[in-house]
Amino acid sequence: MSEKSIESFNIRDYLREDMFPHFLCPGCGHGIAMRALLWAIHELEISNDNLAIVSGIGCSGRIGAYVDANTFHVTHGRPLAFATGLALSRPDLKVVVITGDGDCLAIGGNHLIHACRRNLNMTCMMLNNEVYGMTGGQASPTTSATRYTTTSPTGSIEPVFNACDLAAAAGASFVGREVTLQTPALKNLLHQAIDHDGFSFVEVISDCTEIFGRKNDLGDSPEMILSQKGSMRPDSYGNVVDEPFRPNHMKTGVFVETDRAEYGAVYRDHAKAVQARAGA
Numbered sequence: 001m002s003e004k005s006i007e008s009f010n011i012r013d014y015l016r017e018d019m020f021p022h023f024l025c026p027g028c029g030h031g032i033a034m035r036a037l038l039w040a041i042h043e044l045e046i047s048n049d050n051l052a053i054v055s056g057i058g059c060s061g062r063i064g065a066y067v068d069a070n071t072f073h074v075t076h077g078r079p080l081a082f083a084t085g086l087a088l089s090r091p092d093l094k095v096v097v098i099t100g101d102g103d104c105l106a107i108g109g110n111h112l113i114h115a116c117r118r119n120l121n122m123t124c125m126m127l128n129n130e131v132y133g134m135t136g137g138q139a140s141p142t143t144s145a146t147r148y149t150t151t152s153p154t155g156s157i158e159p160v161f162n163a164c165d166l167a168a169a170a171g172a173s174f175v176g177r178e179v180t181l182q183t184p185a186l187k188n189l190l191h192q193a194i195d196h197d198g199f200s201f202v203e204v205i206s207d208c209t210e211i212f213g214r215k216n217d218l219g220d221s222p223e224m225i226l227s228q229k230g231s232m233r234p235d236s237y238g239n240v241v242d243e244p245f246r247p248n249h250m251k252t253g254v255f256v257e258t259d260r261a262e263y264g265a266v267y268r269d270h271a272k273a274v275q276a277r278a279g280a
């Protein structure tokens, strides 16, 4: 596939301008993730007609509404289930799921593990802001220990999911993580994920300034986004990390890239074989 240059990328070509102004809070990282996604789509020369975006409920899920493509805003936790039917029946489409840490790992956690297990051709971009942003800031499966949320007013004491480890263990054939601070790296990761044949899972470390950052004294958007630099492992960025370094055991980059039978192809071959048997 040929790749287009950044100079030719005009994000407006990919947006529904009549949906603006958008509803995201100032400083929300989700918009950066949307830009990186559309930049990757541009590089891959995927036309609006061939792109299907399926999203669940949440600030993350709302992103889909701004993209000028085939978009489906479905029930909370269910975008992977909906996308499974879509990708199976329309293998000609590039299916991208946009979901949040709550949507994907809490109510939708079961769908995630089975999507990873099946390995159907689609990309799942999970925006991890450590919180249920849209509903006012409840704790999610990725809320770090000691963080204050509306459901952990004295500090969260729950262990967290490592979403990438979970996806890898469940069988996803492509798994990666990136932070919004490193937008070109995020674009490259999404490019690889969308190009991958099979189920690809990308965790984006985003930030929720208003609902989460404010409660936890994490500063404004620049402080929150810059802190991503210090919280990743130094080896993710060639050992160059600003001090003070706060290790949180998270790495960025591609963790899994394997060649495994794609479920849609297996399904179509199986259907043909069954039909041939029935006809014989």
Ligand SMILES: Cc1ncc(C[n+]2csc(CCOP(=O)(O)OP(=O)(O)O)c2C)c(N)n1
Binding pocket: 057, 058, 059, 060, 061, 076, 099, 100, 101, 102, 103, 104, 127, 129, 131, 132, 133, 134, 135, 140
């Ligand atoms: C069945 C159902 N349960 C609960 C809700 C309420 N609800 C809407 S969004 C959301 C959580 C969203 O959090 P996340 O997926 O992390 O997205 P964010 O807003 O943080 O981007 C919840 C619980 C709902 N809409 N439907």
Ligand SMILES: [Mg+2]
Binding pocket: 058, 100, 101, 102, 127, 128, 129, 130, 131, 132, 133, 140
């Ligand atoms: Mg969230």
